[in-house]
């Protein structure tokens with residue numbers, strides 16, 4: 392068995408065990424395979440092992456792979472998970488199904504307008520990135536501002552607001568990991584509760600958190616999408632990050 396297939400099985404098993412520990416159902420968790428820096432052939436291998444959702448960070452690299460794999464499009468779902476600059480929003484609006492990591496209204500507004508230029512595409516699924524525990528990071532808005540940003544984004548056409556995304560500062564300490572994820576979950580649930588009668592929030596069901604090193608802690612704190620790269624595809628080259 393090649394290593395991508397074996398790794399995928401192992402990651403799925405980790406998700407199942409984490410669900411068992413957290414008394415959750417594995418069906419509640421979507422595995423997003425983060426394929427940044429890896430070639431289209433690696434994505435095809437994962438696809439043949441039943442993987443359909445893939446995450447990419449760099450617009451140019453991603454568009455090349457999406458184009459190469461265009462024939463497989465009906466089976467593949469593409470998530471943009473990297474930091475997004477204004478001058479790259481058009482390509483994301485044109486090529487992706489999901490975008491995580493939106494932390495400014497201006498970016499969401501551009502994506503909304505630009506998605507509208509592709510009437511054959513479904514609405515772009517969007518998560519707002521919050522900044523928890525990682526004070527040095529420039530990405531993500533403070534938890535205290537998340538609801539206001541969501542309220543503005545949820546009104547935009549061609550966008551479906553799906554939930555929150557977070558990348559806490561890496562920590563080897565499980566309790567620290569859980570503490571950060573718990574804060575995100577708390578924020579998420581507060582927004583859900585406050586908007587329970589607002590139909591525009593009917594698809595606000597997604598908590599995108601957890602990576603190769605901390606997916607168990609994320610699942611324990613309510614994650615619904617784990618974004619896993621290294622544990623599936625192996626170590627990335629330092630040069631290309």
Ligand SMILES: *Cc1c(COP(=O)(O)O)cnc(C)c1O
Nearest residue numbers: 425448472602603618619620621
């Ligand atoms: C690279 C990346 C991941 C995957 O990280 P691994 O540690 O390789 O699993 C997940 N989320 C985001 C936003 C990333 O940039």
